Amino acid sequence: MLSYRHSFHAGNFGDVIKHVVLTELLRYATLKGKAITYIDTHAGAGCFDLRSEHASKLNEWEQGVGRLKRGEFPELETYFSVIDEVNPDGGLDFYPGSPIFAQALLRGRDSGKLFELHSRDCETLTETMAGDLRFEVRRFDGFKGLIKQVPPPSSRAVVLIDPPYEVKEDYDTVVQTLADAYRKFPTGTYALWYPVVERSRIDQMVAEIRKSEIRDVRRWELGVKPDGTGGMTAAGMIVLNPPWTLQDKLDPVMTRLAAVLGNDHAGFAACDVIAEE
Numbered sequence: 343m344l345s346y347r348h349s350f351h352a353g354n355f356g357d358v359i360k361h362v363v364l365t366e367l368l369r370y371a372t373l374k375g376k377a378i379t380y381i382d383t384h385a386g387a388g389c390f391d392l393r394s395e396h397a398s399k400l401n402e403w404e405q406g407v408g409r410l411k412r413g414e415f416p417e418l419e420t421y422f423s424v425i426d427e428v429n430p431d432g433g434l435d436f437y438p439g440s441p442i443f444a445q446a447l448l449r450g451r452d453s454g455k456l457f458e459l460h461s462r463d464c465e466t467l468t469e470t471m472a473g474d475l476r477f478e479v480r481r482f483d484g485f486k487g488l489i490k491q492v493p494p495p496s497s498r499a500v501v502l503i504d505p506p507y508e509v510k511e512d513y514d515t516v517v518q519t520l521a522d523a524y525r526k527f528p529t530g531t532y533a534l535w536y537p538v539v540e541r542s543r544i545d546q547m548v549a550e551i552r553k554s555e556i557r558d559v560r561r562w563e564l565g566v567k568p569d570g571t572g573g574m575t576a577a578g579m580i581v582l583n584p585p586w587t588l589q590d591k592l593d594p595v596m597t598r599l600a601a602v603l604g605n606d607h608a609g610f611a612a613c614d615v616i617a618e619e
């Protein structure tokens with residue numbers, strides 16, 4: 343039974359770090375000539391109406407993307423330009439999901455495989471991506487789908503793994519899936535999003551990655567309040583085979599994002615190496 347709906351959370355601070363990092367990964371991957379495959383294991387509905395009943399219930403976006411002033415983040419021009427594309431009348435009525443960021447950044451020769459298990463969200467995503475022949479949407483388990491897709495024919499890929507973590511097994515499944523995918527396709531760029539609700543679960547996940555054969559892993563995390571103070575206090579992206587430019591690009595901007603998105607001056611940004619090259 344799938345109860346998680348991303349429409350309640352779209353545009354929150356967890357989405358901001360996820361999509362800022364994803365934008366950078368896709369921007370870098372599409373600088374070079376050869377085709378890439380984008381694989382989104384948990385793609386969601388595609389685009390989110392911030393005025394909908396779901397989004398207005400918690401208005402999480404107001405503490406996330408709603409706090410960002412474009413002029414303060416000139417380095418995030420690409421991220422904001424994708425948000426503009428879904429808000430042609432200006433303002434911020436809609437927030438793009440990961441498939442829309444990919445759609446905006448992929449070139450004609452690139453392709454995307456999008457997995458989404460929730461029937462309604464998969465239907466919405468299929469409608470949203472209809473007509474864009476670069477993308478294939480499948481109602482299928484994204485963990486299993488990823489293993490089937492790697493290595494891709496293009497031999498270059500950016501993979502986003504973004505499960506809801508509603509079932510605790512997800513914390514184990516993500517590491518197992520990463521290790522299995524890495525074994526089949528060690529040169530892909532993989533990004534794993536995680537929420538910090540209980541810090542011990544993330545520490546455990548990171549320890550398991552360290553114990554695995556996976557190499558060249560970095561992590562970026564954005565916190566809005568101290569650990570253990572209720573709900574999701576931080577969110578992060580663990581990136582395998584990050585482009586060499588990523589750290590220089592992200593580190594300064596993450597610190598400023600943390601200052602804007604943090605509550606009561608408790609925001610923090612962290613970057614560390616989980617496994618060396």
Ligand SMILES: C[S@@+](CC[C@H](N)C(=O)[O-])C[C@H]1O[C@@H](n2cnc3c(N)ncnc32)[C@H](O)[C@@H]1O
Nearest residue numbers: 348384385386439440458459460483484504506
């Ligand atoms: C955090 S949301 C994804 C948000 C999306 N990546 C974005 O950035 O816009 C997680 C999604 O995974 C879907 N889901 C849950 N389990 C899944 C599975 N095993 N395979 C594929 N999708 C799944 C949920 O229905 C939900 O839409």
